[in-house]
Amino acid sequence: MNVRLGTLAGDLSSTIKVAIEEHIAGSQAEVSGGGGHFSIVVTSEQFAGKSPVAAQRLVYTAIKHLMSGDSAPVHAIDTLKTIVP
Numbered sequence: 534m535n536v537r538l539g540t541l542a543g544d545l546s547s548t549i550k551v552a553i554e555e556h557i558a559g560s561q562a563e564v565s566g567g568g569g570h571f572s573i574v575v576t577s578e579q580f581a582g583k584s585p586v587a588a589q590r591l592v593y594t595a596i597k598h599l600m601s602g603d604s605a606p607v608h609a610i611d612t613l614k615t616i617v618p
Contacts, residue, residue, distance in 0.1 A: 545567070545571075545599075545606055545607070546564040546565065546566065546567070546571065547564075548599065548606075549562070549564045549571060549573065549596055549599060549607065550562045550563075550564045552595050552596050552598075552599065553573070553575055553592060553595045553596065555595075556591070556594065556595030557575065557577050557579055557591055557592070557595060558579070559577060559578060559579070560575055560576065560577035560579065561575070561576045561577070562574070562575045562576075563575075566611065569606065569607060569608035569609065570608060570609045570610075570611050571607060571609075571610055571611065572610070572611050572612040572613075573592065573610055573612070573613050573614070574613075574614045574615075574616065575592050575613075575614070575615050575616070576615075576616040576617075576618050577591075577615070577616075577617070577618075578617065578618060579591065580615050580616070580617045581617045585615065588615035589613055589615060591615075592613060592615065593610075593613075596610075
């Protein structure tokens with residue numbers, strides 16, 4: 534994935550949103566927060582028939598590159614909600 538890392542909280546929220554929406558086709562993501570801690574709501578048909586844990590794994594897979602390493606810009610996802618439209 535070729536997502537540029539944001540340097541400001543707003544930029545990073547946008548980076549997270551883009552990473553999710555690129556990884557989960559047809560999804561809509563809302564991201565809020567900052568300081569390395571974020572809340573995420575993702576709506577996608579791809580969550581249909583999946584357990585809540587399986588749906589959340591899809592989201593975490595999309596942003597794992599932002600949560601890896603010693604200088605990872607995302608330290609924690611405080612809340613993650615997945616919705617089937």
